[in-house]
Amino acid sequence: MARYLGKETTRVDGVAKVTGKAKYTAEFQVPHVAYGFIVQSTVTKGRITAIDIRGAEQAAGVVRVFTHLNARRLGKKAAAEGPPQWSWPLQSDRVFFNGQPIALVVAETYEQARHAARLVKVSYQREAHSTDLETVLDRAQPDPDTAKSVPRGNPTAALQAAAIKVQSEYRIPIEHHNPIEPHAAIAFWEGEHLTIFDKTQNVYGVQEHLAEGLGVPAENIRVVSPFVGGAFGSSLKPNYYPSLTAMAARELKRPVKVVFTRAQMFTGHGYRPQTIQKVTLGADRSGKLQAIVHEAFHNTSSFEPFSDNTTGFLKQVYACPNLHAPLKVSATDLATPTWMRAPGAVSGMFALESAMDELAYALKIDPLQLRLINYAEVDPESGKPFSSKALRECYRLGAEKFGWKSRNPEPRSMRDGKLLVGWGMASSVWGALQMPASARVIYRADGTASVTSATSDIGPGTYTVMSMIAAEFLGLRLDQVKFELGDTRQPQAPAQGGSWTTSSVGSAVRGAALTITAKLLDLANREAASPLRGIAATDVEMFDGRLRAKGDPSRFVDIAEIMRRTGTSEINEVHNSTPSPERAKYASLAHGAQFVEVKVDPDLGTIRVTRVIEITACGKILNPLASHSQEIGGVVWGIGMALEEATEVDHRTGRIMNASLQHYHVPVNADIHAIETIFVEEEDTIVNPLGVKGMGELGMVGIPAAIANAVYHATGKRIRDLPITPEKLL
Numbered sequence: 023m024a025r026y027l028g029k030e031t032t033r034v035d036g037v038a039k040v041t042g043k044a045k046y047t048a049e050f051q052v053p054h055v056a057y058g059f060i061v062q063s064t065v066t067k068g069r070i071t072a073i074d075i076r077g078a079e080q081a082a083g084v085v086r087v088f089t090h091l092n093a094r095r096l097g098k099k100a101a102a103e104g105p106p107q108w109s110w111p112l113q114s115d116r117v118f119f120n121g122q123p124i125a126l127v128v129a130e131t132y133e134q135a136r137h138a139a140r141l142v143k144v145s146y147q148r149e150a151h152s153t154d155l156e157t158v159l160d161r162a163q164p165d166p167d168t169a170k171s172v173p174r175g176n177p178t179a180a181l182q183a184a185a186i187k188v189q190s191e192y193r194i195p196i197e198h199h200n201p202i203e204p205h206a207a208i209a210f211w212e213g214e215h216l217t218i219f220d221k222t223q224n225v226y227g228v229q230e231h232l233a234e235g236l237g238v239p240a241e242n243i244r245v246v247s248p249f250v251g252g253a254f255g256s257s258l259k260p261n262y263y264p265s266l267t268a269m270a271a272r273e274l275k276r277p278v279k280v281v282f283t284r285a286q287m288f289t290g291h292g293y294r295p296q297t298i299q300k301v302t303l304g305a306d307r308s309g310k311l312q313a314i315v316h317e318a319f320h321n322t323s324s325f326e327p328f329s330d331n332t333t334g335f336l337k338q339v340y341a342c343p344n345l346h347a348p349l350k351v352s353a354t355d356l357a358t359p360t361w362m363r364a365p366g367a368v369s370g371m372f373a374l375e376s377a378m379d380e381l382a383y384a385l386k387i388d389p390l391q392l393r394l395i396n397y398a399e400v401d402p403e404s405g406k407p408f409s410s411k412a413l414r415e416c417y418r419l420g421a422e423k424f425g426w427k428s429r430n431p432e433p434r435s436m437r438d439g440k441l442l443v444g445w446g447m448a449s450s451v452w453g454a455l456q457m458p459a460s461a462r463v464i465y466r467a468d469g470t471a472s473v474t475s476a477t478s479d480i481g482p483g484t485y486t487v488m489s490m491i492a493a494e495f496l497g498l499r500l501d502q503v504k505f506e507l508g509d510t511r512q513p514q515a516p517a518q519g520g521s522w523t524t525s526s527v528g529s530a531v532r533g534a535a536l537t538i539t540a541k542l543l544d545l546a547n548r549e550a551a552s553p554l555r556g557i558a559a560t561d562v563e564m565f566d567g568r569l570r571a572k573g574d575p576s577r578f579v580d581i582a583e584i585m586r587r588t589g590t591s592e593i594n595e596v597h598n599s600t601p602s603p604e605r606a607k608y609a610s611l612a613h614g615a616q617f618v619e620v621k622v623d624p625d626l627g628t629i630r631v632t633r634v635i636e637i638t639a640c641g642k643i644l645n646p647l648a649s650h651s652q653e654i655g656g657v658v659w660g661i662g663m664a665l666e667e668a669t670e671v672d673h674r675t676g677r678i679m680n681a682s683l684q685h686y687h688v689p690v691n692a693d694i695h696a697i698e699t700i701f702v703e704e705e706d707t708i709v710n711p712l713g714v715k716g717m718g719e720l721g722m723v724g725i726p727a728a729i730a731n732a733v734y735h736a737t738g739k740r741i742r743d744l745p746i747t748p749e750k751l752l
């Protein structure tokens with residue numbers, strides 16, 4: 023009987039967060055700090071022909087103005103050898119996107135730096151640019167990551183032979199992550215040793231990146247990031263500001279702090295790329311899919327490759343013998359995209375699940391029934407069995423809870439007064455990923471434990487779930503365990519991303535605790551009178567300061583006593599966890615089903631998402647409280663993606679026009695109505711020792727399609743380009 027795992031647990035860091043004790047990057051106090059403000063290009067492509075910094079240098083409080091003319095060279099390659107990477111700023115006179123950092127003004131105060139930044143005068147030689155994927159589609163190149171994937175079966179022939187076909191194009195604009203906490207770094211040097219506070223999802227990634235950029239050994243660099251105010255992928259890759267901040271601090275021999283403005287968040291880290299997807303589905307008259315041809319295009323920058331893996335997961339959703347789902351990428355004169363919440367999957371599934379709805383209407387088959395007809399019993403890509411898959415139960419339960427069977431499929435047939443009512447559904451998919459990770463557990467004779475791993479907690483509740491896992495396997499109360507993260511002095515962990523943290527880091531914490539259990543058993547059995555003699559380490563457990571036989575709590579030793587008698591003050595164990603070889607024999611995915619009701623005002627075109635039921639199957643749920651929060655957050659983001667979010671680029675100037683939370687719309691309270699999230703738990707002994715799958719990204723995956731499908735049902739209008747704003751319905 024688990025003490026913590028599977029039970030609703032409030033956040034162990036909750037009080038620290040709501041009382042201001044939790045320190046976010048910009049809040050660290052470093053004596054004698056100077057403030058940097060980034061100057062950005064105002065043209066989209068070209069060269070800086072002159073940069074006049076005299077006015078800025080003479081402004082009050084200014085310490086130094088860094089430009090490409092005086093900045094230290096970063097990275098292994100000199101700038102002359104090729105285009106500079108995203109992460110190495112001020113390396114040449116080239117401008118690759120509008121808003122590119124071109125100078126850093128450092129001053130005694132933030133206000134002085136910001137003021138002086140406006141006094142930097144820049145002349146450019148402009149070149150013609152293209153910032154719209156639509157205009158550069160002909161230059162698209164196969165994405166190297168996914169080009170290896172060959173078509174399944176013979177999709178062309180199968181499409182020709184199919185009795186029923188639907189073919190459509192779907193468009194998703196650029197979207198930007200807008201976490202509450204902006205990017206920030208504070209860097210200071212002590213001799214050749216750098217300490218940097220950085221808002222990041224990956225302290226080890228930033229360490230490696232800075233080691234390369236600054237030419238110092240990684241072990242001389244400490245990256246600290248204990249709290250992150252949301253990130254969603256925006257802090258997965260090292261952005262350009264940590265190297266900029268560290269370089270300035272090194273030159274000035276003084277701590278430097280750089281904090282982004284909200285507007286800078288729109289050019290400072292990447293974005294969900296613009297996608298165009300051409301989907302053709304062929305089926306027989308019974309609804310069985312015969313062929314899926316799903317071509318995706320998205321943009322990247324002119325100087326770095328990027329793949330969103332748009333068509334990766336969707337290949338594994340339906341049992342279809344013939345499939346081709348290539349991804350092609352075109353260069354645009356914009357910043358490089360990056361991963362954004364449910365990258366690829368949410369974009370790809372918007373197109374596929376919209377197309378499935380179109381096919382259901384073409385066949386006059388219920389959309390849910392169509393999914394069941396094409397249910398994948400085994401992974402259609404590899405033919406491997408799933409380590410677990412409770413999607414069928416998600417469909418059943420969701421339909422029942424939602425009342426799906428009373429849906430009249432006819433568009434515009436359901437009303438609430440003058441409002442048009444629409445019901446739509448979709449499926450979701452995400453990986454059940456696991457990465458190598460390590461964790462340290464120190465168990466002390468006084469019955470307390472310190473647990474560390476250099477992971478991150480961008481909001482999902484990692485502090486809490488790691489404390490729960492440690493407490494569970496060490497047999498301690500939650501308040502006897504202290505879990506710390508976000509520091510390169512701790513054992514290495516992967517970036518917090520991909521919804522793999524609990525599976526990866528949690529397995530390492532569990533592994534360390536079990537090793538400590540085994541070591542305690544060895545200590546106990548050094549004594550001839552040990553009541554645990556002859557018992558295997560897997561058959562004992564720690565509980566409330568005792569090491570006891572599982573199933574026979576009367577056979578136990580007192581851990582503190584054993585440690586005292588053997589002169590052991592603490593046991594310090596680092597455990598490295600890696601995916602098991604057994605996993606490779608199976609396909610492991612997380613799935614879900616979404617049922618959505620919308621009400622549309624036929625005069626105004628306004629849409630309200632009045633009811634969402636989201637059912638997900640993602641293994642075992644360790645902390646239902648935080649897990650439901652993850653899924654609700656996913657649904658809210660899905661509503662934003664479906665109805666509101668779009669980064670507007672003026673393609674004539676290449677500038678982003680809505681770089682603010684006033685004009686970049688995300689859902690607010692008034693946009694959110696009833697949301698119910700339900701887990702169908704899966705017993706999965708293959709996927710990892712904890713039986714957990716990812717859930718954070720999964721939560722939003724089917725939502726945009728379910729909403730678009732509901733809008734079609736309500737209005738008879740099929741909107742294939744997001745967001746579904748009112749004017750598209752009028």
Ligand code: MOS
Pocket residue numbers: 223253254255256258361362363364365518519520521
């Ligand atoms: Mo998420 S896009 O893996 O931070």
